Amino acid sequence: MSFAQNYAISGFADDIDGHPIAFANVILMKAADSSVVKGVSTNDKGFFLLEKLAPDDYLLKLSYLGFTDVYKSVLVDGVIDIGIIVLYESSEELDEVSIIVKTPTLRKEADRLVFNVENTALIEGNIFDLLKSTPGVLVMDNNIQVKNSTPTVYINDKKVHLSSEELVQLLESSSANSIKSVEVITNPSAKYDAESGAVINIVMSKNLVTGYRGNVFGNFTQGVFPRYDAGMSHFFKNDKIDFFANYTYSHDKINRGQEDVINYLDGSNNIDQTFKSETNRNTWSRTHNFNFNFDYNINEKNTLSLSSNVLVLPYFEYKINNNTNVFDANQNLDYYFDANNLSNDDKYNLGFDLDYVHKFEKAGEKLSANAHFTTYNYNRNQNVKSNYFDSDDSFLATTAFRTDNLQDTEIYTAKVDYNLPIDDASNLEIGVKGSNIQSASNITQFDIVNGTETIDPNNTNAFDYDETIYAGYVNFSKDWEKLSLQTGLRAEKTLVEGLSVFDNVTNTQDYLEWFPTASLNYTFSDNFSLYTNYKRSIGRPDYQSLNPFQFYLNDVTIVAGNPNLKPVIVDNVVLGTSLGQGVYTVEAYYKAYSNNIFELPLQDNVNNILTYTPLNLDKTVEYGIDFITYFNVIDTWSVYFATSFFNAEDQGQIDGSEFKKDLWSNYTVLSNDMTFLKDRSLTANFTLVYLSKSISGFREVNEILMSNLSISKKILKNKGTISLVVSDLFNTQNFNVSSRYLNQNNSTYFDQDTRTIKLGFRYKFGNTNLETNQRQVTEEETERLEKKQN
Secondary structure: OOOOEEEEEEEEEEOOOOEEEOOOEEEEEEOOOOOOEEEEEEOOOOOOEEEEOEEEEEEEEEEOOEEEEEEEEEOOOOOEEEEEEEEEEEOOOOOOOOEEOOOOOOOEOOOEEEEOOOOOHHHHEHHHHHOOOOOOOOEOOOOEEOOOEEEEEEEOOOOOOOOOOHHHHHHHOOOOOOOEEEEEEOOOOOOOOOOOEEEEEEEOOOOOOOOOEEEEEEEEEEEOOOOEEEEEEEEEOOOOEEEEEEEEEEEOOOOOOEEEEEEEEEEOOOOEEEEEEEEEEEEEEEEEEEEEEEEEOOOOEEEEEEEEEEEEEEEEEEEEEEEEEEEOOOOOEEEEEEEEEEEEEEEEEEEEEEEEEEEEEOOOOOOOOOOOEEEEEEEEEEEEEEEEOOOOOEEEEEEEEEEEEEEEEEEEEEEEEEEEEEEEEEEEEEEEEEEEEEEEEEEEEEEOOOOEEEEHHHHHHEEEEEEEEEEEEEEEEEOOOOEEEEEEEEEEEEEEEEEEEOOOEEEEEEEEEEEEEEEEEEEEOOOOOEEEEEEEEEOOOHHHHOOOOOEEOOOOOOEEEOOOOOEEEEEEEEEEEEEEEOEEEEEEEEEEEEEEEEEEEEEOOOEEEEEEEEEEEEEEEEEEEEEEEEEEEEEOEEEEEEEEEEEEEEEEOOEEEEEEEEEEEEEEEEEEEEHHHHOOOOOEEEEEEEOOOOOEEEEEOOOOEEEEEEEEEEEOOOOOEEEEEEEEEOOOEEEEEEEEEEEEEEEEEEEOOEEEEEEEEEEEEEEOOOOOOOOOOHHHHHHHHHHHHO
16 A cells, blocks of 8 residues: 555745745655655745655755755654745855744644644743643643543653652753653553553654754743743754753742631531631742753664753752631631641652664664663651640640651663564564662651650651562554554553551552553545544552651641552543544543542541542543644634543542542633744744533532743844743632532632743754755755656
């Protein structure tokens, strides 16, 4: 069969004054080996069109006598409009070729959504802010979600081994100006870990030309308090080396308000006491983030790579001021207390990857190996003091304690993957992987009475955790004229041991699970196709959730782990259709979770204590229908719109009592990308995300509207970029969460520091106007191409 369907690349060639360049040469080469695929010339309006292309990675070259050649990498999987490409006269001394892309390109594939963001306003911030504007990704209360589940984050197809809190810190301290695209993979193949129910793969830009280039940047953000970050990026490439390094320093102070109402109940579920709290939390942090990637081309067939992500927080402090009023059953004030919690953290996370790739003689056949090591150290000192008063403001008592908490974690992984193209239409992948996590943590709590510290043995412990996973997979794909198939199977053997040292209690898990995947796509015509896919995945509780330690936020509020957590098994089925050459997509889906994990606030109605702890629910079922479209309103304005109507149902036991709760909800996103001015040097993005009332583990979450406006303007002959980002324009990202079921009756209102304005500047330097180290197209090749076309 032939892969060349209705795939095409179009665009315009202009000079620096915006005049079209007629009869410029446009050569399309394969990115893998620079072999020539097609060539055309621009017409009198500077327009070019390359049609009947096979889906692949390409390198596009534009050249014209007296002008500097321009190269651009293009991934073709549909009709691609790359907008205006500016060619500069070769007599000008320019440090950088400017490529102006009209808007971000969205590509909807059967298993993923690819969001290309290079040269847009969205990259003038950090990666965490970029994800907030990425279609299909929901960020709420610093939790990243894809279709109501927590995704696994990869950077350049390498898994990021961080907890959710550290992941946010890494993304917030990482500049987005080196990001090429974000891939939201909703149906990962068997090649990915079975824990990857959904994947966000952040793809970094690569240096396409030899030489050195770099940039420096700085941002100032004003929220409740000011914060700032600054950093630099460096790229270098020659025949043997491709190097990238980035450093960012962040200095933040963030405010968060919270209001809690807890109705403690008697045996008849009538209100016995009510705790009403107002909490103000300020967080100070100084973060260093460094990452690099070093590729060494040993020869044409072998490449060795070393990469790293380093996160260091030498200073992380938060101060919580809490005022709690306690009312009796008749809502008369009984007493109140003020609690002050001051905590200081010192932590680092160092991750390193070593990769080797060998390409065989057969095109596409390759062997790759990866070894990964992460070391993580965390140290927290916490001091808590509470003063109690009666309803007449008379002093009653003081309680005080402090805790020391230390955690050391090391992660080792190794994997080997082999890719074999069987023929032009089918492909086979196989691989094996092994991983090990070792974590040792301890907590010591001291009661403080009259300035004297005494160890509290009931809240002092040590926890050792060891997890080993052995995995193997096979994945097969085949294309026919109208039908494409991908199927795979992954097996994972898991061994877990958790030891609570002081209690001398050991929890072990030993299980083997199989994870099939399958996807099928049938193309009836250019305007209509049907697809379906299935995936089974697992969600393992992290070692922090299994840690049985109790952390007291104050005398009556506790955060605790659960060593008895079981892994979550997820079955996901999708049926969809693509219409109008991919402009419209409609999907129906069904997801079933077994032992789904939620962190729930559980109130002890006897001792009047609230404990946040992760629990397994027996069953969660979610089903819904999605509608997605991406189109150009005019040449300089593109719109992405998606809406999802879904029903979520949670079922499980709380204190031995069965309960079930379900609710229909809506998730809608509207993203607008615009370019302005004749040279298109002014770009903007405006995004709205709406989530109606929803449920999460028996808890109701009120509706929320998220909004973001990003504007960037190129200056200084395109070397400089100034940017403005306004977040939470309408101040609608605060939300309320309530638990009202069985003997639980509590609610929390979150007042987040999300309404911010950010000003930024980035300056690019270095020489990228050199020949690419890709094999150049010779005159003979061009002549052969022209003869072939004639």
